[in-house]
Amino acid sequence: MDASKSGNGGAGWDARMIDEIVAGLADKPGALMPVLQAVNERVGFIPPDAVPAIARALNLSRAEVHGVISFYRDFRTERPGRKIIRVCRAESCQAMGAVALAGHIQSRLGVGFGQTSADGDFTLEPVYCLGNCACSPAIVVGDDLYGRVTPKRFDEIFFSVTSSRSSR
Numbered sequence: 001m002d003a004s005k006s007g008n009g010g011a012g013w014d015a016r017m018i019d020e021i022v023a024g025l026a027d028k029p030g031a032l033m034p035v036l037q038a039v040n041e042r043v044g045f046i047p048p049d050a051v052p053a054i055a056r057a058l059n060l061s062r063a064e065v066h067g068v069i070s071f072y073r074d075f076r077t078e079r080p081g082r083k084i085i086r087v088c089r090a091e092s093c094q095a096m097g098a099v100a101l102a103g104h105i106q107s108r109l110g111v112g113f114g115q116t117s118a119d120g121d122f123t124l125e126p127v128y129c130l131g132n133c134a135c136s137p138a139i140v141v142g143d144d145l146y147g148r149v150t151p152k153r154f155d156e157i158f159f160s161v162t163s164s165r166s167s168r
């Protein structure tokens with residue numbers, strides 16, 4: 001299997017990396033979840049080509065592994081953008097303008113939820129409460145949490161993120 005460079009802050013991956021992750025966790029009860037979480041975290045997504053090796057190592061069918069991956073929204077099956085933007089869609093944020101904010105962000109990025117911008121810079125994901133309800137509506141850009149985000153405030157954040165990247 002060829003190594004695959006992520007370019008998104010996640011690691012490239014190859015079969016040996018997957019084997020190492022599985023070997024380190026295979027003895028845990030219910031090893032599939034920790035293995036998938038570790039792969040998702042280290043690589044940035046769960047490469048479809050890694051599923052057969054995971055299934056074989058844990059003595060599961062590919063369908064069982066696919067079933068778990070598709071059930072949990074936190075598991076990605078495609079490489080994410082270099083930055084992930086998460087927009088809270090839970091009740092408190094909805095009540096404070098998150099629907100309009102989400103529409104604005106989607107049109108700014110030119111993508112819907114679950115999609116990555118054509119330049120590979122941003123992936124837009126929904127999230128259901130960021131624990132920041134007192135400052136709704138809330139979003140996360142990369143590792144940074146923002147509250148009371150209006151469309152105008154989002155544009156400022158977006159400009160800051162994109163200009164700091166282009167000045168590197």
Ligand code: FES
Pocket residue numbers: 088089090091092093094128129130131132133136137138
């Ligand atoms: S509902 Fe959005 S942060 Fe809690």
